[in-house]
Amino acid sequence: MRFSSPAGSPGGSRNAAILALCQGLFTCAISIDLTLTALTGWQLAPDKALATLPFALITVAGAVVTWFAAFLIQRLGRRWSFVLGAASCCAGGLISVWSVWHGQFWTFCVGTALVGVFQAFAQYYRLAAADAVAEAAKSRAISTVLAGGVIAALVGPALAAWSKDWFPAALFAGAYLVVALMGLLSVVVLVLFYRDQAEPSTAAQSQAELAPARPLSAIAHTPVFMASVANNVAGSMVMMFIMTAAPLAAVACHHGIDDGAAIIQWHLVGMYAPSFFAGRLIQRCGLGPVLLAGLGMNLGCAIIAMLSTTLPAFYVALLLLGVGWNFMFVGGTTLLAQSYTPSERAKTQGLAELMRYAATALATLGAGPLLARFGWETLNAAILPVLLVSALATLRWMWAQRGGRTALAAGLR
The missing domain is CATH 1.20.1250.20 (MFS general substrate transporter like domains)
Known part of the structure; x- marks a missing residue:
């Protein structure tokens, strides 16, 4: 069964551009974490066998949260759900900075897990863009959002290398400060510019929506x-x-x-x-x-x-x-x-x-x-x-x- 509509909502393309920017900020943040977290874990772990745990928690936390994020988005709306996800990145980055500065492995694990929460919410950016436009425009809206990661995918590792030595007394703390900044910028962009859009609808689709939801x-x-x-x-x-x-x-x-x-x-x-x-x-x-x-x-x-x-x-x-x-x-x-x-x-x-x-x-x-x-x-x-x-x-x-x-x-x- 397919559900189509002839025209997208007026703000659909604008929201796709905003989400592309957010995708870029997310990609920068996650690429920094993925570049340095294994090394930081090795530096902080009380037992070197645990060194990859902070890295694994990014994926594990994302996998656990992604199911619940879908229902939270339905309840709160996309805007405030995405803000919550970006705020978790900011908090995770700051916790990681504190953990590196004080040599605390377990709180560092909390910080990387929060970045994984951000990852779970950010995966819905492309779907939010697709849902706001007509069927014929969905693929372009999705592509627009993913295009935001082009430069960020290359800039992120460079940012990690540039910022890791900001604080000589705490190697890598500067990089995690940049992660927090990426989350904060995402919050600002989403609060100031992003708005939930009414979905395009046709008579056929409206009739389908009256039917009971399928199992x-x-x-x-x-x-x-x-x-x-x-x-x-x-x-x-x-x-x-x-x-x-x-x-x-x-x-x-x-x-x-x-x-x-x-x-x-x-x-x-x-x-x-x-x-x-x-x-x-x-x-x-x-x-x-x-x-x-x-x-x-x-x-x-x-x-x-x-x-x-x-x-x-x-x-x-x-x-x-x-x-x-x-x-x-x-x-x-x-x-x-x-x-x-x-x-x-x-x-x-x-x-x-x-x-x-x-x-x-x-x-x-x-x-x-x-x-x-x-x-x-x-x-x-x-x-x-x-x-x-x-x-x-x-x-x-x-x-x-x-x-x-x-x-x-x-x-x-």
Whole structure:
């Protein structure tokens, strides 16, 4: 079932631009935390076996909160829910500064967990932009929000390197102060400029909203929801799986540590730069072909990585991985926004994001051990079944769409 509307609300495009700015601030904050938290944890941990716990808590807290965030957004509205998420980043950054300054490991864990809470709320920026516009404009609204991460993805690690030595008596404290500042700026932008928008509606959609909300199990079995989750989950899982292992694999293949960092920067460009045109590409070529193109690029990444371990092969493979993720993520989110009525939004979005978070966390945790045990080529081969499942779900949705159009055309004759 699809729910469409011919026109977006007047402030939809303005809100998308504001959320793009917030996405940029979020990406800066989270990239600083992801760059330095493992090192800070090693510095503060009373037992070095606990050194990665603060890093893991970013993902764990995000996964736990994401389900509840969907219902809080429904209750409080997007504006104040997003403000609450950004305020948690500010608090988390300040707690991290205090913890580093005083050498307190466990309060540092609280600080990184609060940044994970911010991450959970920020994941709904793209969905908020999609919900405020017509179906034809959803992919462009999602792309606009993700485009906010392009510069931030590259600036964030540089900010971390620049600010970590601000306070010589407390290494890394300056960087976490910047994290707090990113959260504070997000609060200011959201309070001053963002406004909740009434969703566009048609007579058909208004009639659908009068019907009882479907059970979550019924929504989850629709082709559109299954295709959306398959692309969002598979795209994010594969991306994190390969990206996490790539720097380690590059060093193991006798490339330099700096080469590993440069490969990831190139990958980040691939992840976010297509956001400037992915929405228009979907409008021009169709959602199905763009999703399949994203899957094809992920397949290309795996094939290149299995055939060669030269430095150019790493660059090309990780670039294809980034672009493929973008196409699958923008397309999958567009499908997700078509899969529910407003009364079904919270539980549908919450389930989809929880599944994505859980799969991403498993991929992140499993990449290192699998790389060490089986090697880079086998690691890339392992993503092929995941891509196959996603392709089958996408083709099933495309077939259902084609069948629906054929039935409609027959009824008009």
